[in-house]
Amino acid sequence: MKKGILLVNLGSPDSPEPKDVKKYLGEFLMDERVIDVPLWARNLLVKGIILNTRPKASAAAYKKIWWEEGSPLIVLSERLQNKLQKQVEQPVALAMRYGSMTIKKGLQELVDKGVEEVLLFPLYPQFAMATTETIIVLAEEIQQEYFPNLNIESVPAFYNKPDYIEVLSNSIKRHLQGKNYEHLLFSYHGVPERHIRKSDITKSHCKIDGSCCATASKAHEFCYRHQCKEVTRLVGEKLKLEEGSFSTSFQSRLGFDPWLQPYTDRTIERLGKQGIKNMAIVTPAFVSDCLETLEEIAMEGEEIFHEVGGKYFTTVPCLNDDDEWVALLSKWVKKWATSESILA
Known part of the structure; x- marks a missing residue:
């Protein structure tokens, strides 16, 4: 065939x-x-x-x-x-x-x-x-x-495949070479919390309580929240990032229902208010740069950071045609x- x-x-x-x-x-x-x-x-x-x-x-x-x-x-x-x-x-x-x-x-x-x-x-x-x-x-x-x-x-889903993690990590390392950033934020596209529960094939595991993503379960095969956190963890290990120097957030919420947290815009604001002057941000939910990365992050995110005292804001491009x-x-x-x- x-x-x-x-x-x-x-x-x-x-x-x-x-x-x-x-x-x-x-x-x-x-x-x-x-x-x-x-x-x-x-x-x-x-x-x-x-x-x-x-x-x-x-x-x-x-x-x-x-x-x-x-x-x-x-x-x-x-x-x-x-x-x-x-x-x-x-x-x-x-x-x-x-x-x-x-x-x-x-x-x-x-x-x-x-x-x-x-x-x-x-x-x-x-x-x-x-x-x-x-x-x-x-x-x-x-x-x-x-x-x-x-x-x-x-x-x-290929979020945890070693060769994908290596390619993503290499891209991040290459684009941040020579940048003395204090914090690397992994920002993923947001979804309503109810999507996580609806995708739970066990119908009981996903509680979005801070512990379920780290507890082994068949639910992880279709759990977006777990998979995002796992990308952050695996890249952190691959790049030997120090604990506390990187974190995960979610962007692009819509409406009034609870969405996955912490929210990216509020995280950028909090980091700036805490005295972070040089931050970098990567968006591993996307493989191609788009409105959410080029405008919401690279423009709006940088504006928020500068408004609260941040100085240097670096965005890592998506993998695109790397x-x-x-x-x-x-x-x-x-x-x-x-x-x-x-x-x-």
Whole structure:
């Protein structure tokens, strides 16, 4: 069977104009795995409130980070796709969960090239309902409806794989070389606490009480909070970071329900008020720089830090199309192509 790879990232508006941002936000926020409330409530919240207030502000944020070539997330994902294609024999397609670069189009591109078996690669190191799960579920629905003869295998979360931790650690070390930072903050995209409990396959382990993430459990296979904390721990060990010189936080909360804590903006503020003058921040929930890293962290985060007395604020880029990262993806794809366990 001819094999192919479909890389899937989050997505982006077609332009930073309010009408395109509104369309994108509508699709994104109406996903039942992003805002997991009953349809009537989601309609009321998204279509009745958010889409009447947020697109203009979001469009302004997108305009701050938009590149001449287009959306940074799309451009960087395409660079990754092109580099990977040069290292593997199998066709590599790119799709987005939201926006005009649909998963259906990506699968169709591969099918048109004679592909019968697809490696679906959600570009997220950690598993979450609102990222990996929604990609896999939609891909399965599309496959059943439009491509019944196509076989799809999904890449599991790779947050704790030694070769991934090595690539991530090397990238952090390289970008912080010569920077005498006092604190390294690992900022991950936030999710509501209820997502953690919903993803708990044991239905009893996840209590978000400070101890469950460190206690062995089958729940960790799908626990976003545990997986984020584990990335921080493993990178801390790899880079031999001193205890107290690094920490974990979560960004991008929405609404009034409790989200994973501590919050990134408040953590940056607290560190500055505690006298930290030189801090660095890395965002390992993303493999490609995007609005959340380029605007929310690199711009808003730095502004918060300076307002409370901080002086030097360094952001570590995502892996993007880093050559080591591309080489690792190539290694995994070649394993899959020869029927080996991809992440073994």
